[in-house]
Amino acid sequence: MKNCKTSGAKHGLWPFFALSPVVVVIVVLMLFPVLNLFYLALHREEWSDGQLQRIFVGFSNIQLFWRDQFYWQGLYNTLVFSVTVVFFQVSIGFLLALTAVGLRYGRTIFIGIVLLPLILPPIIIGAIWRLILNLDLGFLNTVLAFIGVQGPNWLGVPSLAFMSVIFVDVWHWTPFAFLLLLAGLEALPDETLEAAHLDGANSWQRLRYVILPLMWPTFIVTILFRLILSFKVFDEIYLLTRGGPGTATEVISYSIYRAFFAQGQTGLGSVMSLFTMFTIAAVAIILLRLRRKAEV
Amino acid sequence: MNIKYIWGVWGVVAALCVGISLTAQAAEIKIVINQSPWFDGFKKTVEKYERETGERVVLDVVPYAAILEKVRNSLRAPRGIYDIPMIGVGWAAEIYSGGFLTPLEEISPGYRLPEHVLDFDGALYWDKERKVMNARSGKLMTLPITGNPELFYYRKDVFDKNSIKVPENWDELTQAIEALNASGDVQYSYIMGGGVDDVLVRFTAYLLSAGGGIFRQPEEGDYTVIFNSPQSLQALEYYLSLVKAGGYPTPASLEQGEVIQLFSTGKSGIANIVAAARGPLTNPESSIIGDRLGVATIPAPAGKTGYFVAGHWVAGIAANIPETQKQASLSFLDWLLKKENQIFLFEVGGVPVRSDLEGTADDPLGFLPVLATSVAHARLTLPIKEAAQINPIVGRYLNEALLGNLEPKEALNRAAAEIVALMRQAGYSSEVLPDL
Numbered sequence: 139m140k141n142c143k144t145s146g147a148k149h150g151l152w153p154f155f156a157l158s159p160v161v162v163v164i165v166v167l168m169l170f171p172v173l174n175l176f177y178l179a180l181h182r183e184e185w186s187d188g189q190l191q192r193i194f195v196g197f198s199n200i201q202l203f204w205r206d207q208f209y210w211q212g213l214y215n216t217l218v219f220s221v222t223v224v225f226f227q228v229s230i231g232f233l234l235a236l237t238a239v240g241l242r243y244g245r246t247i248f249i250g251i252v253l254l255p256l257i258l259p260p261i262i263i264g265a266i267w268r269l270i271l272n273l274d275l276g277f278l279n280t281v282l283a284f285i286g287v288q289g290p291n292w293l294g295v296p297s298l299a300f301m302s303v304i305f306v307d308v309w310h311w312t313p314f315a316f317l318l319l320l321a322g323l324e325a326l327p328d329e330t331l332e333a334a335h336l337d338g339a340n341s342w343q344r345l346r347y348v349i350l351p352l353m354w355p356t357f358i359v360t361i362l363f364r365l366i367l368s369f370k371v372f373d374e375i376y377l378l379t380r381g382g383p384g385t386a387t388e389v390i391s392y393s394i395y396r397a398f399f400a401q402g403q404t405g406l407g408s409v410m411s412l413f414t415m416f417t418i419a420a421v422a423i424i425l426l427r428l429r430r431k432a433e434v
Numbered sequence: 435m436n437i438k439y440i441w442g443v444w445g446v447v448a449a450l451c452v453g454i455s456l457t458a459q460a461a462e463i464k465i466v467i468n469q470s471p472w473f474d475g476f477k478k479t480v481e482k483y484e485r486e487t488g489e490r491v492v493l494d495v496v497p498y499a500a501i502l503e504k505v506r507n508s509l510r511a512p513r514g515i516y517d518i519p520m521i522g523v524g525w526a527a528e529i530y531s532g533g534f535l536t537p538l539e540e541i542s543p544g545y546r547l548p549e550h551v552l553d554f555d556g557a558l559y560w561d562k563e564r565k566v567m568n569a570r571s572g573k574l575m576t577l578p579i580t581g582n583p584e585l586f587y588y589r590k591d592v593f594d595k596n597s598i599k600v601p602e603n604w605d606e607l608t609q610a611i612e613a614l615n616a617s618g619d620v621q622y623s624y625i626m627g628g629g630v631d632d633v634l635v636r637f638t639a640y641l642l643s644a645g646g647g648i649f650r651q652p653e654e655g656d657y658t659v660i661f662n663s664p665q666s667l668q669a670l671e672y673y674l675s676l677v678k679a680g681g682y683p684t685p686a687s688l689e690q691g692e693v694i695q696l697f698s699t700g701k702s703g704i705a706n707i708v709a710a711a712r713g714p715l716t717n718p719e720s721s722i723i724g725d726r727l728g729v730a731t732i733p734a735p736a737g738k739t740g741y742f743v744a745g746h747w748v749a750g751i752a753a754n755i756p757e758t759q760k761q762a763s764l765s766f767l768d769w770l771l772k773k774e775n776q777i778f779l780f781e782v783g784g785v786p787v788r789s790d791l792e793g794t795a796d797d798p799l800g801f802l803p804v805l806a807t808s809v810a811h812a813r814l815t816l817p818i819k820e821a822a823q824i825n826p827i828v829g830r831y832l833n834e835a836l837l838g839n840l841e842p843k844e845a846l847n848r849a850a851a852e853i854v855a856l857m858r859q860a861g862y863s864s865e866v867l868p869d870l
Contacts, residue, residue: 185510185531185532185533185534186531186532186533187533188509188510188532188533188534188753188754189533190510198859202859205855207827207830207852208826208830273683273684274696274701275695290683291683291684291687293687294683294684294686294687294688295684296837299687379687380629380630380631381630382629382630382686382687382833383629383630383684383686383687383833383836383837384630384686384830384833384834384837384839385830385834396826399502399503400502400822400825400826401822401823401826402506402528402822402823403823
């Protein structure tokens with residue numbers, strides 16, 4: 139410690155000067171937008187004669203936020219959506235990763251096929267699934283009709299619409315979980331697995347008592363990434379259902395979009411954004427603590 | 435260095451400068467416009483303008499969902515990208531109140547709305563003091579581009595085959611739907627939009643014709659919320675019964691694009707669709723029922739006058755563009771409204787905005803008299819800048835009623851309560867009727 143102090147004194151302000159570019163970047167790119175959100179949350183924007191006026195309104199936007207009819211339903215839906223999709227994505231992704239690790243032939247082709255949904259632009263995914271799920275002209279209902287079953291309106295019945303967007307998100311993002319988990323599996327120490335094998339552990343025992351415990355930190359990271367990203371889901375909802383029918387597929391990103399862009403309420407949109415940001419941050423902190431515990 | 439060479443270089447530079455300067459003088463007019471059923475007709479008319487005048491018009495065509503943000507961004511900038519933004523009636527008040535447009539009489543002193551051009555219940559005028567659209571007290575801010583009220587499109591062949599009378603009132607409409615259902619000639623007898631973003635526009639004809647509304651008399655400053663009046667309830671109950679009888683299984687998710695698709699593929703007997711859909715509906719390349727189509731005004735309650743939503747588009751001239759561009763833009767818009775050009779617009783699939791075209795244009799469908807009646811009774815429900823905030827509230831509760839999640843009374847009461855709270859927060863003196 140003494141050495142450090144001596145070193146600091148010796149170098150004077152140089153360490154601060156050296157770090158300043160990074161600090162400036164962080165402040166400009168990360169802190170400033172958040173501070174700006176706080177500022178906007180306390181103001182109402184009015185345009186008059188082509189000039190912007192920001193009027194201080196105190197906590198009025200927070201009052202609007204509390205009684206907003208879309209956001210709270212959106213938050214509930216987002217929580218259910220996130221937990222469900224992350225569960226399926228991580229589970230299916232892990233099974234696919236185990237399959238890929240075990241493949242002797244065609245591994246590259248298998249990985250390429252699994253990753254396909256991930257590389258498609260969201261607009262194409264929206265168009266593909268909208269065409270598949272259309273009531274009258276959709277591919278799915280055409281196939282069902284061929285076998286004598288009348289298909290439902292997948293995007294028109296509230297419960298089905300919610301399940302449909304969950305399905306599309308799982309289809310879209312499972313490759314992401316697969317990729318992280320495959321990297322985790324490939325990084326497992328060979329000697330530990332071989333030792334388990336030599337000790338007579340069968341495949342299930344190796345998975346249950348060796349692979350899963352060792353993979354736990356990777357699972358936490360995968361869950362963390364996917365949870366944060368699924369909280370921000372927007373494109374699939376916008377392209378498939380626009381939050382409807384009713385508020386069946388309303389999610390917080392869509393509520394924020396509506397407030398900012400359709401209703402032009404920047405103050406309300408800012409309060410929603412801040413609340414969402416802190417909610418996601420809280421979830422991330424909890425998961426990171428879990429990961430730290432797992433590593434200990 | 436050779437003196438001739440130097441003179442040569444200066445000559446080339448001078449020629450370039452002259453060229454650039456001439457190009458600047460003949461600057462093109464830039465218009466941001468949404469992709470819509472009426473766009474093709476508008477585009478062909480613009481091409482006619484270019485041929486006749488030698489001027490160039492650039493159209494930036496964007497999806498409907500993106501146009502508002504593009505318009506806002508251009509109008510709020512120190513120097514606008516677009517000379518003429520196309521403005522939907524739902525958010526026109528926001529643009530007017532922001533002071534983003536130049537009143538037309540400031541571009542051309544004494545300019546008035548040309549005779550016989552429709553004013554859509556005063557939607558072209560803005561009263562800056564009272565912050566409301568009003569033809570009597572406001573300034574002319576925009577010119578109409580397309581008249582787009584909801585119309586009653588029906589399958590003439592199916593109606594004729596089953597001897598169904600084209601309905602003029604609600605009772606006859608109910609009978610027509612029953613007859614269509616009994617005939618089995620179409621999959622759905624009656625369809626109209628019901629999605630969150632769509633339902634208010636589709637419901638408005640029934641709401642207004644029944645004597646209901648959102649505000650009592652907003653153009654005169656009376657913002658009493660009447661959305662929960664007995665008349666509004668009557669309209670909503672009738673609308674819900676129509677949607678149910680119409681047969682489409684999930685009307686709460688149905689949006690205009692799908693309604694057009696279902697009707698043009700022959701799956702529906704009747705559809706409430708905007709006037710602008712006439713082009714694609716009669717085009718054999720996009721519709722299989724183009725020659726079997728009929729059109730009428732949306733029926734009203736027996737003995738009452740039918741009123742319709744003024745779902746039109748207007749064009750303004752940005753305040754943040756040079757004076758020469760403003761002059762050029764006004765010349766173009768004025769040209770567009772001339773009778774001969776409106777006839778051309780109609781004949782290439784557009785929706786005209788003049789009241790004196792009947793009998794002058796080729797109109798086998800009998801579209802023009804229907805359009806004239808609908809536009810003459812078109813009403814603005816939200817002529818204030820808070821329209822963009824009120825629309826989602828009303829849309830959500832109507833949509834919940836369609837889904838059966840809320841009783842009609844509850845949906846109207848809750849929407850009314852939220853509207854009045856929003857209006858008071860925005861500084862209006864607003865009251866609301868007692869709960870139903």
